[in-house]
Amino acid sequence: EPEVTQTPSHQVTQMGQEVILRCVPISNHLYFYWYRQILGQKVEFLVSFYNNEISEKSEIFDDQFSVERPDGSNFTLKIRSTKLEDSAMYFCASRVFLASGKETQYFGPGTRLLVL
Amino acid sequence: AQTVTQSQPEMSVQEAETVTLSCTYDTSESNYYLFWYKQPPSRQMILVIRQEAYKQQNATENRFSVNFQKAAKSFSLKISDSQLGDTAMYFCAFLKENGNKLVFGAGTILRVKS
Numbered sequence: 001e002p003e004v005t006q007t008p009s010h011q012v013t014q015m016g017q018e019v020i021l022r023c024v025p026i027s028n029h030l031y032f033y034w035y036r037q038i039l040g041q042k043v044e045f046l047v048s049f050y051n052n053e054i055s056e057k058s059e060i061f062d063d064q065f066s067v068e069r070p071d072g073s074n075f076t077l078k079i080r081s082t083k084l085e086d087s088a089m090y091f092c093a094s095r096v097f098l099a100s101g102k103e104t105q106y107f108g109p110g111t112r113l114l115v116l
Numbered sequence: 117a118q119t120v121t122q123s124q125p126e127m128s129v130q131e132a133e134t135v136t137l138s139c140t141y142d143t144s145e146s147n148y149y150l151f152w153y154k155q156p157p158s159r160q161m162i163l164v165i166r167q168e169a170y171k172q173q174n175a176t177e178n179r180f181s182v183n184f185q186k187a188a189k190s191f192s193l194k195i196s197d198s199q200l201g202d203t204a205m206y207f208c209a210f211l212k213e214n215g216n217k218l219v220f221g222a223g224t225i226l227r228v229k230s
Contacts, residue, residue, distance in 0.1 A: 033216070042207070110160060
């Protein structure tokens with residue numbers, strides 16, 4: 001069964017450094033998302049992406065964040081200058097455009113980011 | 117704005133027993149979707165079950181079923197014949213029709229005991 005994959009599974013970085021989190025959505029999916037989950041807290045929406053542009057973003061998704069689909073398979077989240085409070089699990093998700101169950105978002109296994 | 121409330125931070129159940137996890141939500145939307153996701157210790161988010169608000173029939177997936185009460189804005193998850201592998205955090209989530217953003221509840225930790 002097709003799955004969303006994410007790399008790396010864990011990343012440790014120093015405050016102020018740039019990080020890029022990578023996701024490979026399910027191949028016939030056209031909508032892509034990033035969510036984050038700070039340890040012990042609820043999952044929060046960051047951004048949605050469709051047709052090579054951001055379709056919606058949350059207040060969390062400020063100028064330090066950016067997303068890109070650099071090729072036909074990858075979807076990336078960049079944090080330009082990491083802060084301690086960016087430490088969290090980051091989930092990528094994707095869904096189909098037109099099909100039965102099109103509203104269901106399928107999640108990847110997450111990248112655990114630790115900012116020191 | 118939509119909100120999702122899970123009032124049970126933790127639940128325990130004996131193996132093979134049945135347990136029900138509660139979820140309520142608040143919305144002014146008439147068409148929407150509701151989901152239960154499971155997050156085991158590995159922290160991966162796994163879809164358990166989904167419900168379309170315009171369908172009166174409650175969704176079922178093997179041992180998992182929901183009790184969807186649209187007027188009461190309630191969406192509980194029933195797990196029958198609980199198994200040790202069901203031990204996880206369970207999140208209830210809301211998505212408005214044609215929406216992008218899943219809105220999650222705070223989660224309920226379920227522990228299945230042998």
